Amino acid sequence: MQIKIHNTLHNKIEDLKPINENEVLIYSCGPTVYNYAHIGNIRAFLFADLLQKVIKVVGNYKVKWVMNITNIDDKTIRDSQIGSSAWLEEMGEQTDDLKENLSKFTKYYEKKFFEDLKIIGIDSADLFATPRATEYIDEMQKLIKSIYEKGFAYPSDGSIYFNVNEWRKHDTYGKLKKIDFDNFKSNLRIDSDQYDREQVSDFVLWKSKKGNEPYWDFTLDGKNFPGRPGWHIECSAMEEKLLGLPFDIHTGGVDLIFPHHEDEIAQSKAGFGVEPTYYFCHNEFLEVEGEKMSKSKGNFYTIQDLINRGIDPMNIRFALLSAHYASVFNFTFEGINSISKGRYRIQDFIYSLFEENYGEKSIDVEIIREKIFSKLADDLHTPKALAEIFSLINSMSPNELNKSTKESLIELFKELNLIFNVWNIEQKKQVEVEIPDEIIKLADERIAAKAEKDYTKADELRNKIAELGYLIKDSKTGYEIIKK
Numbered sequence: 129m130q131i132k133i134h135n136t137l138h139n140k141i142e143d144l145k146p147i148n149e150n151e152v153l154i155y156s157c158g159p160t161v162y163n164y165a166h167i168g169n170i171r172a173f174l175f176a177d178l179l180q181k182v183i184k185v186v187g188n189y190k191v192k193w194v195m196n197i198t199n200i201d202d203k204t205i206r207d208s209q210i211g212s213s214a215w216l217e218e219m220g221e222q223t224d225d226l227k228e229n230l231s232k233f234t235k236y237y238e239k240k241f242f243e244d245l246k247i248i249g250i251d252s253a254d255l256f257a258t259p260r261a262t263e264y265i266d267e268m269q270k271l272i273k274s275i276y277e278k279g280f281a282y283p284s285d286g287s288i289y290f291n292v293n294e295w296r297k298h299d300t301y302g303k304l305k306k307i308d309f310d311n312f313k314s315n316l317r318i319d320s321d322q323y324d325r326e327q328v329s330d331f332v333l334w335k336s337k338k339g340n341e342p343y344w345d346f347t348l349d350g351k352n353f354p355g356r357p358g359w360h361i362e363c364s365a366m367e368e369k370l371l372g373l374p375f376d377i378h379t380g381g382v383d384l385i386f387p388h389h390e391d392e393i394a395q396s397k398a399g400f401g402v403e404p405t406y407y408f409c410h411n412e413f414l415e416v417e418g419e420k421m422s423k424s425k426g427n428f429y430t431i432q433d434l435i436n437r438g439i440d441p442m443n444i445r446f447a448l449l450s451a452h453y454a455s456v457f458n459f460t461f462e463g464i465n466s467i468s469k470g471r472y473r474i475q476d477f478i479y480s481l482f483e484e485n486y487g488e489k490s491i492d493v494e495i496i497r498e499k500i501f502s503k504l505a506d507d508l509h510t511p512k513a514l515a516e517i518f519s520l521i522n523s524m525s526p527n528e529l530n531k532s533t534k535e536s537l538i539e540l541f542k543e544l545n546l547i548f549n550v551w552n553i554e555q556k557k558q559v560e561v562e563i564p565d566e567i568i569k570l571a572d573e574r575i576a577a578k579a580e581k582d583y584t585k586a587d588e589l590r591n592k593i594a595e596l597g598y599l600i601k602d603s604k605t606g607y608e609i610i611k612k
């Protein structure tokens with residue numbers, strides 16, 4: 129089925145036409161591993177995962193999906209130098225080697241990140257590569273050198289900056305966002321990793337070493353620039369190395385549109401001479417209780433925070449997929465609870481499909497499949513796809529369906545679960561409860577009393593068993609004990 133997706137480059141929904149016939153190449157801006165990911169971050173990764181799953185299952189393509197790990201920036205450097213118990217306990221002592229500390233610190237949070245992905249139903253085996261920035265320093269230096277040699281970069285105070293004004297003479301700067309060049313300050317240089325999303329400025333490609341920071345040597349024009357890469361250059365270098373340019377789709381949250389992705393386009397085009405990608409796809413923000421997440425408001429939830437509050441992570445996944453990725457998601461505890469009921473209703477329907485009760489009714493499952501898949505193909509419209517699923521389960525009782533219809537529906541839900549990944553596609557498991565020995569002893573005494581026709585004693589024992597929380601049912605072969 130033809131996949132359509134909103135492309136920020138043209139601000140419209142377009143047919144996905146991949147470069148290769150059978151394979152779609154996707155690059156997702158990954159996490160900066162200095163802390164646990166919060167649900168706002170998770171939404172961006174869930175969006176990328178949804179995209180690659182729909183492309184595979186509905187579009188019938190293979191996917192090569194790359195997500196980078198930013199393991200060097202202001203925050204990772206800062207926090208790897210402060211002793212904090214959690215990462216040190218697992219990763220060992222801090223040493224005098226700053227690069228080693230940074231590596232231990234970021235590997236700890238990288239591990240936690242992949243654990244969170246797994247909990248939320250994202251299989252990291254689907255990722256072709258998860259490159260760490262510090263392992264591609266050579267590629268980044270090569271790219272900076274190329275940009276510099278073409279005249280689009282200049283050194284200043286030991287750092288190297290991209291020259292936006294010079295670049296504008298050759299190509300558009302502002303392909304993703306309309307830029308107000310009247311307010312452009314050509315002498316303003318930004319080298320912080322915390323970017324102002326409105327401010328247009330020359331941005332840093334290579335940052336001069338400051339104080340006690342880990343650094344790499346970098347010779348340019350016969351001069352050494354000890355320092356480290358800027359954030360934007362990481363992605364440009366790694367996507368070229370791992371996917372080749374141009375690739376098909378670049379994903380990220382809307383907060384990355386400017387300046388991160390805009391700068392990536394400029395750098396890649398300046399250094400490699402080609403546009404990096406044909407489709408830029410962005411997911412909207414997540415708010416908590418109608419407010420932007422922030423540390424000061426204390427509404428910053430990690431996956432673990434939510435699990436500690438008793439929320440099933442599959443309900444978080446289902447809730448996030450119940451909204452369209454391009455709309456702001458308002459996370460509330462009440463909302464999660466009520467949306468979860470929809471997940472359970474679908475689950476009950478699936479369980480009923482496995483029951484060996486059949487009726488006469490038959491339906492054309494292929495028509496239903498087409499309807500649901502067409503919603504997913506149309507800009508990943510999960511809420512519309514779920515509405516189709518609800519209209520299916522509301523329109524019938526599974527036990528009036530004949531055997532082959534039930535089997536076809538099971539196959540359909542297996543396929544849908546390759547995307548939604550929130551249901552068990554199997555027979556409902558009977559919950560096995562271990563019966564304490566004490567109860568079994570009382571039950572045996574009751575059987576003996578009955579055999580002796582001492583019904584008063586038998587009734588007393590039944591009551592005693594009931595007081596302890598169990599029900600006893602007589603059966604042909606003896607008795608059955610059930611937990612109340």
Ligand SMILES: [Zn+2]
Nearest residue numbers: 157158363388
């Ligand atoms: Zn990036």
